[in-house]
Amino acid sequence: MSLLEVKDLTVGFPTADGLVRAVRGLSFSVEPGRTLAIVGESGSGKTVSTQAILGLLPEADISGTALFEGMDLLTMDEERLRRIRGSAISVIFQDPLTSLHPLYKVGWQIAELIRVHDANVSRAEARRRAVELLGLVGIPRPDRRVDDYPHQFSGGMRQRAMIAMALALNPRLVVADEPTTALDATVQAQILDLITRLQREFDIALLLITHDLGVVAGVADEVMVMYAGLPVERAGRRTIYYRPHHPYTKGLLESIPGSTGVRKGRLRPIPGQPPSMIAVPPGCAFHPRCRYAMPVCAAELPPLARVTGDGDHASACWLPHEAVGLGEEAEAARLRAARAQDQASGEVA
Structure with missing residues (x-):
């Protein structure tokens, strides 16, 4: 049984300009003694989702369930939730x-x-x-x-x-929210080593939030990549690093110095900016920035579905399942799929 199981979490903030849909339907689970890393750019909904679970967003519109040892944190009264925070669940904040x-x-x-x-x-x-x-x-x-x-x-x-x-x-669960962002590289490594050593020593479940895939390389058991309030890929650490499926995950890896996805030592940034959470693009929210975008990407939201043959590997992308990895074969498969879709759409038109 999962220590923490979150299903269909949505978080919105009413503003004068409209509803900010910070989290749009997030589901994940954390097992006892395991580490789940939630990765994504600023504004992807990583921190907001955990703050909502812990009852730290009283003004937000929140729905869904967050079962901690069978108890729903989202419907719990404040006094009971306060007893759980700091004891059964604790937080390491960014600053x-x-x-x-x-x-x-x-x-x-x-x-x-x-x-x-x-x-x-x-x-x-x-x-x-x-x-x-x-x-x-x-x-x-x-x-x-x-x-x-x-x-x-x-x-x-x-x-x-x-x-x-x-x-x-x-505690039985520790939420570490960007715990090394404000630290230099040497101290960052020391803090990560300390967190992982203590986690194993005390058999604590760890939920690690970060914007940097490089940070979780030697820490996480599983990685969930978020974009625009939704999970776009989830898999074991090695699968995410060596066989990513979603173009956004691939883009994050190619922006890490020394990553296996960087050719000839050059970084490849992700073009454009994350979307406004008041007006999220239709279909896949990443399609305006995606070099493999197909007509279906702008029309339909892809489900988070299992990638064939990779166990717990799931991706929310219309690319075929064989377009997996960082090598030239995977790159060619992605481009072939995008071109074939474009041609098919042209013939239909």
Whole structure:
């Protein structure tokens, strides 16, 4: 049984210009002890979907179901949901400087989190636990740094403190929302190594949100690629990297330096911009930016369907299933399919 199972999640924001359809029907599941990475450009609906699940968007119009251990988080009352947040489900936010209160010591904030969820824990016990957690995440001299303020920590140390806070109550699911975006490359690698080590050590399910497929290379078990509020491809990590089917996934891979999809060391950016979520294009939302776009792409929304022969590999694209991978054969198959569709449409017209 899945630890978290989300079905047909939709999230909208009423505005003066119209309804912003941030998430348009998202379904996924997270298994205990496994890592699911949600990848996509800014505005694809990654963060909004997880915030909606956790009840952090009170002004949004939300529908669907989000079953956590059989309980629907979307229909749960606020008091019960507050008990689950921070204990059974915890979050590592993108910017730790805005997540940690600047006027309180780091150790006090961790200890207070523990005492809020367990009134039987004394202040001294909570402080000892805070010191233990800071040491666990690799902060040197934790017995002294526990009394430092957030501004006295470096960016990497603040993110380590956020990880310590996320693990304080032994959660079963951790949502890591762009946890390394504000960090340099060296610290980024250290934080990712720390998250994966602790996840395996404590057998935690991890939901990792990122815009960079390169970040999840050695972290994720499964990858779900989102575009314009919908999942466009989902598969195991190796399948996504070596046998992508959707052109958007291929484009993300070709924009990574050193990717297997980059020829002769040159990057190939995805042309254009993501669509407005107030006026999403008909059919496949990616078709205005897709070099393989066919007439059917602008007319009909492709379902997220299984790619033949690849187990759990699913893609929302009208390209034939043999157009899989990053090599020249897959490229030729994509172009042949697009040309054949164009010719067929011309003959019908």
